[in-house]
Amino acid sequence: MSRADVVEQGGATGADRKPSPLWTFGLFRSELVTTFRRWRTLALLAVLAAVPILVGIAVKIETGDGSSAGGGPEGGGGPAFISQITNNGLFLVFTALAATLPFFLPMAIGVIAGDAIAGEANAGTLRYLLVAPAGRTRLLLTKYATTMTFCLVATLVVAVSALTVGALLFPLGDLTTISGTRISFGEGLARALLIALVVATSLIGVAALGLFVSTLTNSGIAAMATTVGLLITVQILDQIPQLHALQPYFFSHYWLSFADLMREPVYWDDLVKNLGLQGLYAAVFGSAAWARFTAKDITA
Numbered sequence: 001m002s003r004a005d006v007v008e009q010g011g012a013t014g015a016d017r018k019p020s021p022l023w024t025f026g027l028f029r030s031e032l033v034t035t036f037r038r039w040r041t042l043a044l045l046a047v048l049a050a051v052p053i054l055v056g057i058a059v060k061i062e063t064g065d066g067s068s069a070g071g072g073p074e075g076g077g078g079p080a081f082i083s084q085i086t087n088n089g090l091f092l093v094f095t096a097l098a099a100t101l102p103f104f105l106p107m108a109i110g111v112i113a114g115d116a117i118a119g120e121a122n123a124g125t126l127r128y129l130l131v132a133p134a135g136r137t138r139l140l141l142t143k144y145a146t147t148m149t150f151c152l153v154a155t156l157v158v159a160v161s162a163l164t165v166g167a168l169l170f171p172l173g174d175l176t177t178i179s180g181t182r183i184s185f186g187e188g189l190a191r192a193l194l195i196a197l198v199v200a201t202s203l204i205g206v207a208a209l210g211l212f213v214s215t216l217t218n219s220g221i222a223a224m225a226t227t228v229g230l231l232i233t234v235q236i237l238d239q240i241p242q243l244h245a246l247q248p249y250f251f252s253h254y255w256l257s258f259a260d261l262m263r264e265p266v267y268w269d270d271l272v273k274n275l276g277l278q279g280l281y282a283a284v285f286g287s288a289a290w291a292r293f294t295a296k297d298i299t300a
Contacts, residue, residue: 027139031146035112041150044108045157051104052096052162059085059092060169081262088175089166090185093192094262096162097155097199101255102235105154105199106206110227112150113210116143117293119220136294140211144286147207148200155200159192181264191261198258202274205251205281206231212289215296248273251281 035041063086081098084091117140120126166172175188183191210227217223231252237243238250247253254274260267 028142028145031142032149035146035150036153041112044111045154048100048104048108048154048158049161051100052092052158052165055082055096055099056085056089056092056162056165056169081259084176085166085170087171088188089168089170089172090163090175090188090192092166092170093159093162094195094259096158097195097258098256100158101199101202102252103231105151105158106203106231106252107228108154109147109151109203109206110210110231111224113147113207114214114224114227115220116147116211117214118217118223119214121218122220137290140290140293144207144211144289147211148204151203151207152197152200155196155203159196163192177264178259178262179264183264195258195261198261198271198275199255202255202258202278205278205285208282208285208289209251212285212292215289215292249277251277253277 059082081091081094085095117126173185174182175185176182206227209230210223213227213230214220214223217226234250234252238247238252254270254277257270257274260269260271
């Protein structure tokens with residue numbers, strides 16, 4: 001079902017009735033197809049898939065002479081888990097997620113979320129979408145659901161790419177957790193999937209922020225640039241020691257807490273704080289986006 005079909009089915013012929021759940025699913029499916037068919041989206045996914053490939057090749061080259069990965073004999077440098085990749089390729093999944101989470105993944109989400117409403121307004125299609133009896137709230141929720149679907153897909157692209165490269169370049173098998181205990185490869189694979197889901201969930205705050213920014217302007221480029229700029233600014237502020245009292249409230253502060261899932265037993269404190277903080281950001285900026293969008297004068 002194309003976007004034109006969605007509008008036609010929900011337009012004049014449906015003006016006197018509420019949209020059915022089937023129509024809502026059609027709108028959501030149309031948004032997914034439109035988003036994932038764009039060359040920009042495919043380029044973002046390709047870049048994300050390339051990061052684990054580059055990390056895996058770099059580690060393979062660095063350790064070709066028998067030295068340890070991570071920039072020293074103890075493997076203390078580089079992203080989390082990087083010193084363990086040569087022992088078990090599954091650690092490339094954790095390393096790739098740790099490497100992409102601070103910038104690449106949030107940037108991709110910021111681009112998609114920032115363009116969600118502003119891009120439609122800039123292209124002149126927003127008011128046509130609102131001709132259908134979806135209502136602004138339903139359309140906004142559909143845009144957010146589409147952005148969150150991209151969050152999950154983007155995270156899984158990184159994880160699957162890393163797992164594939166890790167299996168090709170390094171041995172697989174039982175692995176050692178951060179706590180020093182041994183777990184089976186199957187359990188490690190399950191934890192890798194859980195970590196990927198946690199990483200995707202960690203981006204719901206960025207998605208809501210980007211959607212809010214997208215309702216403030218009719219320029220998709222301006223919305224994307226503003227969202228990415230705010231992301232970079234928050235990341236910088238999170239590294240300034242003098243702001244330590246404020247840093248626990250930055251949406252990026254607990255992002256790397258997913259590493260606690262590789263402990264035995266699992267440390268849940270920071271994980272719970274991270275998910276709670278993301279939920280708070282989603283509620284605040286989601287409400288702000290709704291308030292702005294429902295009162296916005298749609299001229300494009």
